[in-house]
Amino acid sequence: MSDRGLADLLSRPGPWASAYVDGPGVLPQVEEEALRRSVRERLEQAGAPEEDAAAIEAALATRNGLPSPSTRVVLASGGRVELDQGFVGARVGPERLDHAPVPTLLPLLRHLGAAIRYLVVETSRDGADIHLETAGRGHSDADAEIEGQTDDITKVQAGGWSHAAYQRYAENTWKSNQEEVAAEVSELIRRHHPQFVALSGDVRARQLLTDALTDTERALIVDVDAHTRADGADSAELDSAIARSLEERERSTVDEVRDRAAADSGSGGATGLEEVIAALQQARVETLLLDGRMLDDERTLLALDAPPWVAGDESESLGADVVARVHAAEALARAAILTDARVLVEDDEPTAEDAPRESRAVRDPVAVLRWADDAEASDAS
Structure with missing residues (x-):
């Protein structure tokens, strides 16, 4: 939800039932139902009308497609769910189940504030897979697959003049493919302003792609030494690099706010x-x-x-x-x-x-x- 949409919601009269809970898990159905029933009962104990508590219970029964663990924020008023938002990742802090004249905001805002946008580029000599992601969203905002030239893409050991010619031809093919990838990456950076670009894949392809970008674009690169575009490749190193980069961006954002607030004698x-x-x-x-x-x-x-x-x-x-x-x-x-x-x-x-x-x-x-x-x-x- 945008800040404007949230402001519109806050301008409506209450009271509000608010739930900050774990998203759908992998427990047996009967246990998941028991957890949702517990949420409803605790909301009613907090003073929520039966129709608000029931509306939240029904919303939680609808799976949102996010992998486990995930987090759910649901707000209801007048028997209607007015906000239902899920985030990838474990809940931060305790569950919160409230009924009050104004909705509980901080659990939602702590996740929205961490919704950092970034690019993932998995490249190889014949093309690349590109995904525009937002942390906690659980799905890509945009995807692109670049399929470059594949003829004579492998350097051969022919010997003599023909060997050098084939080498040059293959290198030029790789370079052309990565220039096409770079054009798509540049356009996504221009349109969506990601905070970083996680780049993995074949070593030479990564080098050629990086060379094809501008200095400003290269400054966004988080280089991951893993060929994740290969069949059956393990994405653990790429996932770890993304997680570290997200943590660093969150810390730097907080530091920037404190520095700006303290500048010019405060x-x-x-x-x-x-x-x-x-x-x-x-x-x-x-x-x-x-x-x-x-x-x-x-x-x-x-x-x-x-x-x-x-x-x-x-x-x-x-x-x-x-x-x-x-x-x-x-x-x-x-x-x-x-x-x-x-x-x-x-x-x-x-x-x-x-x-x-x-x-x-x-x-x-x-x-x-x-x-x-x-x-x-x-x-x-």
Whole structure:
């Protein structure tokens, strides 16, 4: 769902039943049914109307085609499912089953924020398979198969003048094929702006393809020394390289937000609950960074039905009605979405169920602002 679509959803009246649970697994059918029934019962215990809980249970019974493990976020109101989104990969943190005047956002936003777009190029001397992917999506956004020339594609050991001629001909054929692949890769980069390009395949084909790209395009390459286009090839090395690259991009995105917020003596950013609330109330936030652990603390804020959307108390509501008092993180995220800001959730939760969780304090929210305060900017200059 786009941020605009999410903002439209948030503008609708509640209350809302929210479920953040594991996606379909490989358990026997009777056990899967028992898990879905448990979700419905716990939603009803949380105060959800029977029709909302039943709607979510029915949605969870519909398999979305994602491989296991996967994660599911479902929101329902008035007996209708208004959002049902699945993501590849294990759930981050505990299940969350709520019924409240506003929907629970952070589980959804933590996955949407990690939805990094990238290209996978598996090349060989006679062509390539290209896939445009979005992390967590579970399917390709676009696919292309390049079938190049195959005549005399293998260098021969003929000897003498003919040997050198065949060598040159084969090399030129490979080069021509990779130039065709490069043209398709360049077009996909231009149109979709992937954050990196995972390149695997035959060594010489990778070299020729890389040479055919521009310097800017080459900077996106993550070279994987594995010939994954060969019949029966193992994709483990390619999968590992993609996973590492996704983790690096997530970390660098968080670091960039913190650096931008701190630049020019912090004039272009806001740090801490009070500063971020003030910036959201003025619709100045471009990007909001939240610690996923903010859901663990007891701080709350007012969610409002109109601008400024969030307040510490009713004196700040500027005439807007109070929808509910909710978790601070949820109130901040809701106000950010409703003012067209990007929301990122920083997580360091262990993925294995029995792995220990790092002990640390909850980090303050950080925001990059659309414009700096004039007085602060003048002081910084």
